[in-house]
Amino acid sequence: MDIKSWLRTVLQNYQDPDRTFRDVDAVLQTYLSLKPKMDTYTSNDGHTQLLLCLHGTIPITYRSIPYNIPVAFWIPKEYPKSSPIPYVKPTANMLIREGRHVDISGMCYHHYRSSWPNDQNHTFLELVAILQQVFALEPPVYTKPTNITTSAGSPQIQESILDRVSPQQRQSMPLNSQSPALSQTSPEMPRWMGESTALYNMNQGLASMSLNNSSPLPKSSSLPTIANYPSLTPPSRSGTADISSNGNVSNYNLQETLYRKVADRLQQHNLSVSGEMDKLLLQNRLLNEGELNIENEYRALSDIKERLRYNNLILETRSKEIDTVIKQVNNTPDVQVDEALCGTTVVANQLYELVGDDNAISDTVYFLAKALNSERIDLATFMKFTRMLSREQFMKRALIKKITQAA
DSSP: HHHHHHHHHHGGSSHHHHOOOOOOHHHHHTTEEEEEEEEEEEOTOOOEEEEEEEEEEEEETTTTEEEEEEEEEEOTTTTSOOEEEEEOOOOTTEEOOOOOBTTTTTTBBHHHHGGGGOOTTOEEEEEEEEOOOHHHSOEEEOOOOOOOOOOOOSOOOOOHHHEEESHHHHHHHHOSOOOOOSSSSOOOOHHHHHOOOOGGHHHHHHHTTTOOTTSSSOSSSOOOOOOOOOOOOOOOSOOOOOSHHHHHHHHHHHHHHHHHHHHHHHHHHHHHHHHHHHHHHHHHHHHHHHHHHHHHHHHHHHHHHHHOOOOOOHHHHHHHHHHHHHHHHHHSOOOHHHHSSSSSSSHHHHHHHHHHHHHHHHHHHHHHHHHHHTTTTTTHHHHHHHHHHHHHHHHHHHHHHHHHHHO
């Protein structure tokens, strides 16, 4: 069974399995490092339920260097009415950096999620893309600090570790009076560096700076003055560490002020970039919706154009047929009325002529009567022609009756 068939099977218990399948499949097609599985999800109130989970990594680019952030997305059964639940899942050598978008448990927060119930246009793919942009600005994990390694001949100790050691322990450390130097590359990070992963590269650069090894250490049990090392680590919490000179105090204050300014600038930059990113995502969504509307309108217009073309073709065909019929009628010779109006047999033609003669005699007698009344003819003439026409009409009517009875 392939992944798509398996997804359709496990999503049958969801409220909207079709929409959930489309959104999850879009994320899997876009982020190939994410894999689906069914696992038990435990909510904050202790309630557990079996949900679909997409786990794996999403790629980010932080300071032009690619990283993979381990994450897990839980899909609630009410999706898309409820938003997916994103978590950062650090590996064994990672720790979660708690920040504005990630809490100590790894759950991710963003106003895109909080506004999810009020906007049905939100999608799972957009949520993953937004978190990818957020993680690129504020990485949610950092590497665990490792133990300090020292050599027998020349112990190398980072200053941030020395600040956490009591004066009695410092005095008991074996120090070479010739030229002991602080470690140039130590994996231990200062406390504030662990809290601000975004400044990890700055810490690496500062850690690469060492003490000036041209001045020998005094043969004294007190810790040598670290005037040339630009450490940003605050002094030990025990309160027993002494700063040996006013120069060290001013350096510490400047370094602390520099750190605060850099942290504030980073926070302001993250807020401004986050706002601009939200605007760009909104504009991108509007453009996508506009593109969809344009495609629908283009399809409707194409359909209308196709129907008009088909109707125009029918009209042209009918017009050609009418022109052909008109040409044939014009080429047909005129038909004589007397020849056209005739019977189909000899008897029918005789009957047709007898009826015509009968009607003609009736009309003639009618006009003779009018002529008599107008004194155009005398009575003798009228009587003469009337008797002649009446005898002829009688014979024709008798023949008509005989033909009709025979038919």
